Amino acid sequence: MARALLVYGLVLGAGIAAGQGAAAGQATVRVAPSRLQGPHVLAEQTEQGAIRDYLEAWKAMRAALDQNQPGLLNVDFVGTAKDKLTETIHEQAAAGIHTQYRDRAHNLQIIFYSPEGLSIELIDTVDYDVQVFDHDHSVSTKQIHARYVVLLTPAEVRWRVRVLQAE
C-alpha cells in the first residue's frame, strides 16, 4: 500500500510538474500494486516511467482529438494506437466534429511485463467525460466509466502507447 501511494504521489506530481491542464491536474490517479504474470521483475523506476508516459499520452490524445491535429500523437503513440487515433481524427475533421475528453480518474495496474522487456501491459479503469462538438456546437456530453487495456512499448527515452482499447 505504501508503495502504491508513493507511486501515486510521484505520478501525480510528475503530471502537474509537466504542466498538464486543469482537467489533468484534477484527475485522480491511483496505482495498484502490480499483478505481474511473467518472470521479468519490474523495477520501480520502470513502473513509474511507464505510468508517467501513459498519463502524458492521455494529455496528448486529449489535445489531438480536441484540435483535430494527429501530429500531436507522434511523441506518445506508435503502431496500432497511433494509426487508429489518427484515422479517428481524420474522420472527425471530415465530419466537422471535434471531441473533448476530460479524464477525472485513472485507476491503474500493471499486469504484464514481457520477458524480453519490450512491452508492458496495464489496465486503466478510467472515469472521464466526453463532449462532442459538431461545427463548434455542443451536441452531447456523457460521463464514461471504462476499463482500458493498454500496451506500452519502449522507445529511445520513453514508453509509447501501442494499444489503447476500452472494453
Added chain:
Amino acid sequence: MIRRFAIALILFVLAAPATIAQGGSLTVPDSVAAGSAFSIHTSGSGQGTLYIVGLGQVIKRDVQLGDAAFIAEGSLHNAGQYLVILTGNGPTETQTLAVTPAAQPADLTFLAKPSRLPVGLHDGITGAVYVFDAYGNLITAPVPVNFELSSPSEPAQTRTVITQDGAAWTEMNSTAHQGSDKFVAHVGSVASTRIVGQVPGDPCGLQMTASPADQRKVKLATAPVRDCNGNAVPDGTIVTFTEAYGNSQSTVDVPIKRGVAEVEMPAHPGAVISVASGVVMGNQIHWERP
C-alpha cells in the same frame, strides 16, 4: 356540428405535441462484435443526425427518424466504447455502445528472446504473444496459445498457455545440439515463427598433449574442443596456454582452428603448463626433458 368540431379540436391538441416534439429516440445494442453488422433503431419522424463517436472511429450520417440505421459489416471495426448520439427536431439522445474484439484470432505479435544462445540452458528461451483480431483489436477474452520449439535432432517442446487480457508467455529450454531451431506460436490457424540459433556452450573437458617440437620448444595441442553436449566449439574461440617455470610465467592466447588449438612454447624442464578457455580450466602437464 359544433360537437364534432370540438372533438376534432381536442384530438388535434392532443396529437400536436407528439407530432411537434417527435425528436428521435434510440434503441442501441449494449455491445456488438467488431466489424459485425447491426442496426440502430430510431423513433420519431423527420430528419435526424446519427453520430457514433469513440477513440477508435467516428461515424456521422443523416437518418430518417423512425427508420433503422443499418451499420454494415466492417463499418464499425475498432473495439472500444462509443457514444451513439441522435439529434433531430427534439431533445438529443445519447447512449453508449461497446464494440468488442472479434472472436476469431487473425494476427499475433510474437516476441521471442534471445535469437541466439548456448545449448542446454534451462528456461533460456522466452516467448510472449499478443493476440489480435482481423481489425487489429487485442482479443482480451481467454484464448489458448500453443508454443512449440522444434529442432531437427530432438523431440519438440510444446506448451499451451491461455491468454490473460490478450497476453501469454512461456519459457523453453535450449536443446542439446547446436543449430537453428524453430520457435512457433500458434493460435488456431494463425502462427508466427522465430528462428532461435543455438550455439555450443563453453568448452568441457579441455585436454592438451605436449610433445617436443625441437631441442628448445615444446608443441602443445588440444584434443578437439567440445562443449559438455559434444558440440564442437567454434573456430576462433580463444584457448589460453600458460607455462610457469621458476619465478617466470608465459601466456599465449590461441584461437581454435579446425577444432583444435596448437602452439609451440619454450621447453623449460620442470615447467608446469596449463590450458584454459575463458573460465574453463583444462589439464596440466609437468614438462620434463624427454
